[in-house]
Amino acid sequence: MTSALDPRTGAVALCAAPGHDPEAAAAAVRHLLTERRLCPPDEADGAAGHLVALARHYGNRPFTPLDAVRRERGLDTDRFRRLLDLFERLPELREAVIAGPSGQYWSNTVLPLERRSVFDAVLEGTPVHPHIVGLYPGPSCMFRCHFCVRVTGARYPVSALADGNAALASVIDEMPAGSAESLYVSGGLEPLTNPGLGDLVRRAAGRGFPMTLYTNAFALTEQTLERQPGLWDLGAVRTSLYGVSDEEYEATTGKRRAFGRVRANLLRFQRLRAGREAPVRLGLNHIVLPGRARRLLDVLDFVAELDAAAPGRPVDFLNLREDYSARPDGALSAAERTELQDILLAFEEKARRLTPALRIDYGYALHALKSGTEAELVRIRPETMRPRAHPQIAVQVDVLGDVYLYREAGFPGLEGADRYIAGRVGPDRSLSDVVGEFVTARRSVAPRAGDEYFMDGFDQVVTARLNQLEADIAAGWAAHRGLLR
Ligand code: SF4
Incomplete structure (x- = not known):
């Protein structure tokens, strides 16, 4: 019998990671195939190398259509089908894909959505309630971040807030029970600029949705918390941290x-959180901006300072990201990226020592860089955007009740973004109505140059996955579509 500690199993489970020997992994796969009687020894000899290659491929390039890999390996469909069957029966290969440099695509986004079967509704054009709904209640923002797409000076009228909050409340009320993470508060603009936010948060918590609030925390003052006690019902406060100095x-x-x-x-x-023993988690979101890679280590000193303010209630999480917008001024230079790899290792070591309770999520790109390689970053272009988007998976609702198809489109006055409004929620129109009509009427938006900036990283991953699944189904690989599910 093999066990999880068996070195052969380990050789397979790590075979997509950089620096691991594919020959040793193939020998281990061959052994597992025969030991578990999954195929005769002569077939195992021929299959092992291909199976390792498949795991390595999808651990690095998760969104390749299956038929492209089949052709690349020069296999006929019967042989490839047999390999895919064997792949499914060796859980170590699945582990290897997820442990690969691009594993965060799988573990953070694709597999959790696959577990909810939400891709099928999009592929089949079935109207279902969106699985994830972002509430964008902020009428304005006090910052003007240089990378933000928001239009300077554009804001929602204060007079819109009463009806807007009623629309957002109705969205909360109609949210089907299910995953607790299905509702969150973000923007668009800064959510804490809406004085009714606490009530919306409490309403959602009462329905079993302890929401995460994405905020810049500038307005997270004692007065705000006193005036809006419902904010204590948040599941998490995720603060965007734009540096560690004025x-x-x-x-x-x-x-x-x-x-x-x-x-x-x-x-x-x-x-206050410690004093009230409030379960709300606190986390930071930090984008590594060009020229600032070295400052990453100082972020941990700030986390340690926050930890010290509340013994026993350390900061819960830190999400590190590269600028994902694909804008030319967001990218780190090649030299800084090389340096960043060493910085990340030092960062990890410092975090272990200084902030041991902190859960760090490195995101798609930095995770790969930390593993010593470059992840293939998903870059959807107008020609690979999906005109019917994916409202069954996720939508965003702003304070006018407008339902946006992409996460970076929900800003007032943003040129071209109104094309990505599926409809408006109001007293006589629920979110299900809006999405149902959009899907059933097969409405679509013809993408234009620059529209890709309306999508955030999540939208891009979902689109890439849907494109891949569609290609797999069209090529006759429906039973194995997407490799992992
Ligand atoms: S909405 Fe967010 S990213 Fe944009 S300016 Fe305000 S704080 Fe910055």
């Missing part, structure tokens, strides 16, 4: 002395 904040957000205020807000939040 100068860095000003350079990024255009706002003077903003770090000092965010820092004070978070320190107080830590103390």
Whole structure:
């Protein structure tokens, strides 16, 4: 019998990681195939190398259509089908794909959505309630981040808030019971600029949705928390951290002395959260901006300072990201990326020592870089966008009740973004109505150059996965579509 500790099993499970020997992995696969009597020894000899190659391919390039890999390996359909059957029966190969440099695509996004079977509704054109709904309640934002797509000066009228909050409340009320993460609060603009946010949060929590709030935390003051006690019913506060000094904040957000205020807000939040024993989690989201890679280590000092403010209630999580917008000024230079790899290792070591309770998520690109390789980043272009989008999987609703098909489109006045509004929720029109009509009427949006910027990383991954699944089904690989599910 083999066990999880068997070195052969280990050789297979790590075969997509950089630096691992494909020959040794193939020998281990051959052994597992025969030991488990999955195929005769002569077939195992021929299959093992191909199976390892498949795991390596999808651990690095998760969105390749199956038939492209079949052709690349020069296999006929019968032989490839047999290999895919064997692949499914060796869980170590699945593990290998997920442990590969692109594993975060699988574990963070694709597989959780596959478990909910949400891709099928899109592929079949079936109207179902969106699996994930983002509430965008913020009428304005006090920052002007240089990478943000928002239109300077554009905001929602304050007079729209009463009806808007009623529309968002109705969206909460009609959300089908299910995954607790299906509702979240983000933007669009800054959610804490909406004085009714606490009530919406409490309403959602009462329905079993402890929402995560994406915020810049500038308005997360003691007064806000006193005026809006419902905010304590949040599942998590995820603060976008734009630096660790006033100068860095000003350079990024255009706002003077903003770090000092965010820092004070978070320190107080830590103390209040601990004092109330509130279950709300606190996390930071930090984008590694060009020229700032070295400053990453200082972020941990800030986390340690927040930890010290509330002994026993350390900061829960830190999400590190590269700028994913694909805008030319967002990319790190080649030299800085090389340096970043070493910085990430030092960062990991410092985090272990200084902030051991912190759960760090490196995201798609940085995870790969940390593993010593470059992930193939998904880059959807207008020609690979899906004109009917994926509203059965996710939509975003702003404070006018407008239902946006992509996460970066929900900003007032953003040119071309209104084409991505599926409809408006109101007293006589539910979110299910809006999405149902959009899907049933087979409405579509013809993508134009630049529209890809309306999609965030999640939208891009979902689109890439749907394109892949569609190609697999069309090529006759429906039973194995997408390799892992
Ligand atoms: S990125 Fe967020 S905080 Fe910055 S300007 Fe845009 S909406 Fe405001």
